[in-house]
Amino acid sequence: MSIPEVDEMSSCQRDCQACVSQCPVGEDALSINDAGMIEVHEKGCTGCGVCQWVCPTTPAAIVIKPLVPKFSD
Ligand code: SF4
Numbered sequence: 001m002s003i004p005e006v007d008e009m010s011s012c013q014r015d016c017q018a019c020v021s022q023c024p025v026g027e028d029a030l031s032i033n034d035a036g037m038i039e040v041h042e043k044g045c046t047g048c049g050v051c052q053w054v055c056p057t058t059p060a061a062i063v064i065k066p067l068v069p070k071f072s073d
């Protein structure tokens with residue numbers, strides 16, 4: 001399973017919102033919070049990669065990364 005990570009501090013042009021508008025799942029997977037930051041919702045995201053493909057920055061400000069399993073003690 002993979003989910004996207006957003007590089008908000010450098011290349012993300014937050015007002016472009018292409019990733020959010022093109023995500024096939026919608027706001028259950030990707031949304032913009034009240035502070036204007038892109039938020040990934042692990043439960044809804046399918047890891048399809050559309051958000052990375054449509055991001056206009058080079059390199060992409062939103063990148064699909066493997067989800068590291070969390071093991072309980
Ligand atoms: S990987 Fe796919 S489902 Fe997940 S946030 Fe990106 S576009 Fe949406």
Ligand code: SF4
Pocket residue numbers: 006011012013014015016017018019020038051054055056057060061062
């Ligand atoms: S598509 Fe890329 S630059 Fe645009 S809001 Fe999403 S992460 Fe930021």
